[in-house]
Amino acid sequence: MLVPVSWLKDYVDIDIPVELLAERLTVAGLEVAHIRYIGLPQEPAPGVLMPRSEHLVWDREKLLLGRIVEVKSHPQADRLVLAMVDYGAPELEQCVTGATNLFGYKDQGEITPPIWSAFAMEGARVWDGHSAKPRQMTLKGKELRGIFNKSMVCSEKELGISDEHEGVIVMDHDERYVAGAPLADVLGDVVLDIELTPNLARCFSMIGVAREIAAILDGDMRYPSFDFVAEGPAIEGQVAIEIREPELNPRFTLTLLRDTRVKPSPFWMQRRLKLIGQRPRNNIVDVTNYITFELGQPLHAFDYDKLVERAGGAPTIITRLPDAGEDLKTLDDVRRDLGAETILVADTAGALSLGGVIGGGETEISEATRNVLVEAASWNNIGIRKTIKEQRVHTEASARFSRGVHPSQALLGCKRGIELMRRLGGGQAAQGLLDDYPLPPPTVTVELPVARVKRLLGMDVSLEQAADVLRRLEFDVTTDGDMLRATAPDHRLDISADPAVGQADLLEEIARIIGYDQIPETIMADEMPPQRENTAVFIEERIRDILVGQGLYEVISYRFTSRESEARLAPDGAPSPLPDAEYIEIANPAASERNVLRQTLMSNMLESAVNNARYQSSQRLFEVGKVYLGRGDLLPDEPLRLGILLTGARGRTWWQEGAIESDMDFYDMKGIVENMLAGLHIEDYRLERGTHGSYHPGRSAGLYIGRERIGAFGEIHPQVAARFKLTEAKVIYGELQVAPLIQRHQRLHTITPLPTTPAVLEDIALIVSADLPAGEVEAVIRQAGGRLLRDVTLFDVYSGDPIPAGKKSLAYSLTYQDENCTLTDKNAAKIRRKIIGAARHRLQAELRS
Amino acid sequence: MNYSIDELREGALKALENISANDALANWRSQYLGRRGALGKLFGTIGRLPQAQRAGFGQQVNALQQELDAAYAQREQLIQSQLLARDLEEGEIDISLPARPQGRGGLHPSTRTHREFQTIWADMGFQVYHSRDVEADEFNFTLLNLPPHHPARDMQDTFYTTNSNVLLRTHTSPGQIRAMREFGAGGTKPIRVILPGMCYRQEQVTARSEIQFTQVEGLAIGRNIRMSDLKGTIAEFARRMYKPKAKVRFRASYFPFTEPSMEVDVECFLCGGAGCRVCKYTGWLEIAGSGMVHPTVLRNGGYDPSVWSGFAFGMGPERITMLKHGIQDIRYFWGNDLRFLQQF
């Protein structure tokens, strides 16, 4: 919300620099997001930093208040005139100008009353009115079509007030200023842009902000008068009110102004509306806007004669819910179908406006309007929110009513509005006003022991201090011993009647106004809760560390995907490899390719691999993240998964010959997975040939720990890889459940003592059937070797000449060692014989000589 | 014979002087000092000398042997040092050639920031509690003092699921209720937890906003928790996370689930509070939203607000990571581009 400081000063004295005021407001919860300067210099307060403003600062000597007393024609140019300006000097100054709004005065003699405007002397800095881009210039004397000119009368654009450059500024005469006064004193201003949080509904107006300032600065509020001059006949009989839904419309007030004139508002009103970003229209509509911003109470004005015409007599204003199929054409020229929950202002002939949101077109104020009916009503904020949502319409009125406006404000708005309209447009206000108030909100009084203030804030606050703060905020406060009783003022709806919540509401006000900076910083003295071991978190992080240690990069993908994207993971004719669970589907997705939550990490990680493949010859990625498995009406299961992806070269290009290695394959993945299991001290795992459809059936494995299958890894099925356009290099992927890893990790494991006896090393090569898995051979060797066989390392797999067809040679280096004594050659030979014997017997292996 | 000894000495020493390689040195040694070398032969002749000359000759030969041994040792040392010098000189490589690639690997920057957070909070007794991503409307909003149609619901653009009461959490705060109900033992036990996790907002994805982001929420509940504790605890965190003795500012704000509520600003760690583009020339960076747990939320967690109180706070690790590393585009975080990830 834009808040001109000059406007605030109508209601409260501000004796600190605006920059400091902005800081105080921000710290008190009214965040000043931006400060706009008009003509005045920026003067940062000590210790308060802010961006430097690039605005035009008005020279107090050279930019002055001037009176145009006569306009003469230019002897040589039709489109220029000579304005004779009194700026306090003994002589009038002649300014050559093309301002069209002065042409009407050309050669009419002395203008009475004179036109008050902004006058710039030679040497003044102004914005270049003719430049499309913002550009400042210094006024210099020069000839304009034969007449020397060194000064000018300014447009709003030239002063940086607005983009308006059609004519010169025309002001009202303000008795406080004489010709020659510095313009900065007259039109200089500072506009604060305040961002209001939803709890600050009461501050959604100039008076609302001024009240906060009065409380913060401990100043006094000056409220405008809410009296109105009523010289017309009594309002009774001219109009009536009927409220049918008090819950939605707790109060409705009406006043009537007859024989007024609809015309442009005076300069001061237009200026204020423009400063807050509103477009002036006419005096009646401008007053409804002005009151909305001044008081926070939106008003609505009807053309009374049109209502009479519709009703065929004195109208009755009815607030009600729509009839089925009812519609209304609103001021914005939209014909709206009215849903069941939209509260309407209507008459006996039908709907007139969406209550509290937007008026109807038929009864709006026009230039021909003479009699104006002014509405100030209260609307239930939730009802208004429903209307906004249904009708998708946002207005200054709906912005306020949807946050909540206290019904007490309706009466004030009605009175203030009718009086302002009467002053600006003339006419007679009807005596009295109609005020239907079926549902006043309860008065809220909160009891707060001052000990509780100290206890919860951790700061010493006296009863007097707390009472004073609340009184500054217009609470009605009484005290009784330690107890403070505060009754909320009638502009606030945010103080709760619930005792505990009401206390919190007051505490916030006390802390905020005293200043959060006054509260000390303390260390919690409260009892420390029991500290629990958090294995799940610990192991999850351990897994990350192990993988990073193996040269993998962690990625984090979107948890969103689409069914179609994950469906690509099943090759043609293969059953879906995905869990048998429903998808969690997003009702309002950001994009159609992100309309469900993922059931696997695979699809998104393959996407990441595709994107990276443009820049990377090698990728080693992992992700630890949730997948989402629907469970009907229950909230979904959200198990944690580990995804690992390898693709491309094992090494990177290097300058030494032979350094470029081959592409990563199944065995790289197997190594990474086994290292991870070793790091977690999980030993009872095994691999089984894969049955997961997304992988190459011959180059993938299922990983089992105990009897539980915890995932699979291997080369991505060529068809799946092709669908993801990953055809450059093989993609090796693995996905494991994390919970079993957490559950099965060995928290305590015992180490083997370091042997002090020498080891005996020897190699053996076995010729076995080509299709015998190497794992079985190793298992037989280990079993036969027993305790003394310390290590088995396969160092060569060979087939081809001289190995017979259908056979392969597996060469192992074996380490024998007895930790208790030195093994003799005889012992070693015995173990060797056992191994060879077992291999012959159980594997039909031959020893390769 | 004297002549012979002198001749031998002269010849041997002269030959030795010209030797600059190990193998030549070994040859010289066997030629003169070996068992069958020249000196050996001289020793062999001793027996054949007349008795009277034997002792004198023997001394001379012994002296020669000592002399040649010493000369040999000296030469050997010289050659070794020459060889070493040559080796050091000739063994030079081009240290500017590119390194042999070593796999490095790295944690995601978001994980790194989360770990920093968790370490600091763990030191203050806050333990990690993981809550769910897909939430009931009731937990994400209603129990947090955001009943249906509450104006503050507008502050959050929510992803709803096709099940009308189920949504993607818009903040980690629903975990507050779950933690209170799980660990509070019916509102009888104090709590200190942090709740890290992914949150979701239905927004336009731009350089500044994402549809998913991580948050870290903190919650402390006790019989004597004060607003001054909230200030002290968060200031302590900020000073450990950013800069010792950094100034911390607390501003009144609004969150439906806390009252009083406040935003926490820390002195800009990029400009030291002097004002820069990143802190928009204010000298402050917003790092957390926080406040005293709202009485309604305490009640919904099972606690009696007239006895128990607490504070809560929420922080955005991505934003902090962006500030720390000058990351201009939030989309980098879930883009999984290795060119980004390799920079951490």
Ligand SMILES: [Zn+2]
């Ligand atoms: Zn800065």
